[in-house]
Amino acid sequence: MTSGAVIETQKPSAANKVKPVKSKSPTRLSLERFFRNPLAVSGLVIFCIILFLTIAAPLFTHFSPSTPDIMNTDSPPTALHPLGTDGSGYDNLARVLYGGRTDLTIAFVAAFAQIVLGVIYGGISGFFGGWVDNILMRFVDIMLNFPFISLVLVLEAIFNTSSMWMLVLVVSITSWPGTARFMRGVFLQLREQDYVVGARTIGCSTWRIIFRHMLPNSTSILVVLTSFTVAGYVGINAALSYLGLGVPPSTPSWGGMLNSYSDYLSLKTEPYAWMPPALMILFTILSVNFISDGLRDAFDPQSKA
Numbered sequence: 001m002t003s004g005a006v007i008e009t010q011k012p013s014a015a016n017k018v019k020p021v022k023s024k025s026p027t028r029l030s031l032e033r034f035f036r037n038p039l040a041v042s043g044l045v046i047f048c049i050i051l052f053l054t055i056a057a058p059l060f061t062h063f064s065p066s067t068p069d070i071m072n073t074d075s076p077p078t079a080l081h082p083l084g085t086d087g088s089g090y091d092n093l094a095r096v097l098y099g100g101r102t103d104l105t106i107a108f109v110a111a112f113a114q115i116v117l118g119v120i121y122g123g124i125s126g127f128f129g130g131w132v133d134n135i136l137m138r139f140v141d142i143m144l145n146f147p148f149i150s151l152v153l154v155l156e157a158i159f160n161t162s163s164m165w166m167l168v169l170v171v172s173i174t175s176w177p178g179t180a181r182f183m184r185g186v187f188l189q190l191r192e193q194d195y196v197v198g199a200r201t202i203g204c205s206t207w208r209i210i211f212r213h214m215l216p217n218s219t220s221i222l223v224v225l226t227s228f229t230v231a232g233y234v235g236i237n238a239a240l241s242y243l244g245l246g247v248p249p250s251t252p253s254w255g256g257m258l259n260s261y262s263d264y265l266s267l268k269t270e271p272y273a274w275m276p277p278a279l280m281i282l283f284t285i286l287s288v289n290f291i292s293d294g295l296r297d298a299f300d301p302q303s304k305a
Contacts, residue, residue, distance in 0.1 A: 030298040031298070034294050034295060037297060040298075041294075044294075053100065054104060057100075061094045061097060063093070065252040068090050071089070083272055086261075095252040096276045096277055099254045102247060103237050106167060106171070110171045111230045117179070118182070122181060122184040127187050129191075163248065190217060196209060220299035223295055228289070230288055234281065241258075244259060254280050262274075
């Protein structure tokens with residue numbers, strides 16, 4: 001037996017130290033899920049390209065979409081006019097590029113107005129419930145049956161004009177009830193959550209509960225809802241312009257261009273004129289829908305990371 005033995009304790013070296021694993025935030029996990037979705041990423045790329053083409057339109061054409069070349073009407077594609085000109089002498093390439101500004105502006109502004117109105121109205125209805133909810137929802141039922149096309153025609157007759165902002169106004173005031181009804185259901189669920197009940201228990205004010213607890217927890221729903229709404233408005237504006245109920249003919253829009261070439265002869269002999277706006281509408285709606293589907297899957301708490 002050896003006496004006086006000294007037991008040395010080895011200190012763990014820096015290399016042997018276990019580094020704590022940093023947890024990822026829910027937002028980061030959602031973004032990782034989104035970028036692992038090939039359709040969502042391809043939709044984002046396509047939409048960014050379309051957005052760049054419309055914003056940077058002066059880089060691709062020096063013609064104005066509202067200044068006709070009266071000496072060069074119904075021209076086939078040439079070096080000067082790559083997509084030809086229409087019957088009024090407008091350059092088709094300029095109309096396609098600048099028309100994207102009109103369509104996307106209407107879509108984004110109308111979607112923003114619809115979401116804001118719907119969230120405020122539906123949030124108040126769902127949060128307070130009771131007689132407040134009953135009264136507010138009865139008004140929503142009336143608005144859901146309001147004829148959209150009729151209102152467009154009435155306002156155009158009253159003001160004897162049609163414009164982009166009038167269309168935005170009409171679309172916004174007739175489309176928010178659906179969003180309000182949806183957000184009412186969301187707030188009815190959120191107000192029963194433990195963190196909301198706890199906030200009430202400690203005496204938080206109503207507005208603090210709504211803005212600090214309920215709205216942040218509905219952000220993912222609002223992002224997905226907004227993206228779907230934008231895609232819908234691109235199609236609605238194109239359809240109204242095609243029917244002659246949208247923006248005035250002097251304002252470039254994709255639907256207006258399709259209306260100009262809607263006769264059989266033009267469809268058969270001038271595909272270079274109507275196919276570009278048709279493809280822009282198609283790719284815009286598809287790309288935004290792909291983005292929306294990707295966001296929905298990314299923010300779904302049941303998705304696997």
